Amino acid sequence: MENNMLEYTPRIPTHWKFSKQRKLETPLSDPAPAVLAPKNECKGFDSWLKKQCENTKEIQSLWSVLAASERGADPRAAISSGEVPFGFSDSFVWPKVVKTLQGVTNKMNSGSQRKQELKNRMEELRAELNKCEEEYALITESVQVWEEMKAPCEQATKLAQSCQELEEEFSSVVEQALEEPEDLSADHLILVFNAVGLSRDIxxxxxxxxxxxxxxxxxxxxxxxxxLTNEERLDVGYCKHMMEIRQIPYSKHDDCVICRCDTEELIYLFEEHEEWKLSPDIAKKKCINGPRFFMMSINELEETFSISRAQARTVWKEKKQIHYAALSPGI
Known part of the structure; x- marks a missing residue:
């Protein structure tokens, strides 16, 4: 009897029954989405990056993934094939690379910011330079004129300094002499007239x-x-009056609301004293100031301002009262 167990049967026995035959498929794991690194299309990037890194060993692994990326391989495939290194959690490879690249980015961004700052500063400096050039042109012209005027200006300064010294000398002597005005010499009297502002003609x-x-x-x-003109006569009369009551320099009498007035201020005083009925236009036309107004007699007030004699007498009394009330006690 033949041993049929050793004989190969080329077909499935007919007594085996199957439903539709199914084709088994090997299940595939869901791949993570591929992250393709940008191709290193910029020439010289490798050498440039090395110059930016203090320690090139920290980015050594980067070259492998860049090379894989240029061939079209994604990082997952490159790591899976062993072309690109990776490490366990106790010795990760890529955090140092990422940190280094971010540091380069931050440094270069800082450079861009600094570039803008320098650009702004250069614009400011150009604007300042333009102003300096304009000023330089003006001052150059001024200096050229100054070279011509320097000598006469120095001479004028010397003359002014001489006058300053003489003024100090004369004022000291005359102020002392004014304590007894009757004893003033002719020269000292002229200096008094000069100091109180009488005109050169007077x-x-x-x-x-x-x-x-x-x-x-x-x-x-x-x-x-x-x-003398009428105005000059009033000026001389006022000087004489103030000398008699020992109120020279006139600054001793600054509290008097009449005597300290120029023509414009006197007009305001007339407006305050409406009861005087004095015309501001006449005061302006005849150049009447405070001292001249005080020295005007009753007749002059009546004729000048075209007011009644009684009104002129009232004004004369009131201005006299105001004047003497402002004098030092005992005068």
Whole structure:
């Protein structure tokens, strides 16, 4: 009897029954989405990156993934094939690479920011330079003129310094002499007229007489007013009055609301004293200031401002009261 167990049967026995035959498929794991690194298309990137890194060993693994990326392989396939390294959790390879690349990015971004700052600063400096150039052009012209004016200016300064020294000398002497104005010499009297602001014409007229202090203060000496205009006469009369009451320099009497007025201020005073009925236009036309107004007599007030004599007398009394009320006690 033949041993049929050793004989190969080329077909399935007919007594085996099957439903439709199914084709078995090997299940595939879900692959993570591929992250393709950008191709290293920039020439010189490798050498540039090495220059930016202090320690090139930290990015050594980067070259392998860049090479794989250039061939079209994604990182998963490159790591799975062993082309690109990876490490366990106790010795990760890529955090150092990422940190290094981020550091390079931050450094270069800082460079871009610094570039913009420098650009802005250069624009500011250009604007400042333009201003400097304009000023330089102006000052160059000014310096050229100064070279011509330097000598006369120095001479003028010397003259002014001489006047300053003389002013200090004369004021000290004259202020002391004014303690006894009757004893003023003719020269000192001229200096007084100068200091209180009398015009040069007045000074020359009185200086020609070589008048002394006692002659000037003599109430019967009418010669001092000869040849003077009405305004000049009032100015000289005021100086004489203030000398008599020892109120020179005039600054001693600054509290007087009349005597400290120029013409414009006197007009305001007229407006405050409406009851005086004095015309501001006349004061302006005749250049009447505070001292001149105070020195005007009743007749002059009546004629100048075209007011009644009674009104002129009232104004004269009130301005006199205001004036003397502002004087130092005992005067």
């Amino acid at each position: 000074i020359q007229k009185i200086a020609a007489e070589r008048m002394t202090g006692d002659e000037f203060l003599d109430p019967y000496n009418s010669a001092i007013y000869e040849g």
